[in-house]
Amino acid sequence: MIEKLGLGGSCYWCTEAIFGSLRGVKQVTQGWVNSFKEQSWFSEGIILDFDNEVIKLRDLIEIHLYTHSATSNHSRRNKYRSAVYCFEDTQYTCAVDCLIQLQPNFDNPVITKALMFNEFKPSPPHYQNYFYTDPKRPFCKNVITPKLKMLISKFGNKVEYDQVTQALSTHDKP
DSSP: OOEEEEESSSSSHHHHHHHHBBBTTTEEEEEEESTTTTOOOEEEEEEEEEEETTTTTTHHHHHHHHHTTOOOOOTTTTTTTOOOEESSSHHHHHHHHHHHHHGGGGOOOOOOOOEEEEEEOOOOOTTTTHHHHTTTSSSSIIIIHHHHHHHHHHGGGGGGGHHHHHHHHHHGGG
């Protein structure tokens, strides 16, 4: 069954590339998202469609925590809120439980919040699929590629290898 989920915490280019590289994730759209709790406050994030028969919500949350600064309450949190945006009450309950269960894996408190999704504004079309449209861009090479390499190292069994390895191999070509 296909479900929707929102995630925020890092720049949406990074988050989009990470989650667009996973088996079971059908679509990722990046932009600005807010919650019912903080309706006037939008921050960078993604909305993804995923097949919960292939990848579970807990896996997505765990990957999210490891691929951004989930324990850092830095000065840019207004723009990069660390959150899981849930579309259903049962998803919210599961997300809260997952965050509690995963906390012992981190030395510092996880600041990521489970929030109920409210509204999404996609970024302009020329920013969508930012990494995979041109992985040779300096930002892609210097910031996103290391995150994808860590993703492969830590969560290799969840990665869609053909797509990722083809994109990463372009770095070696002139």
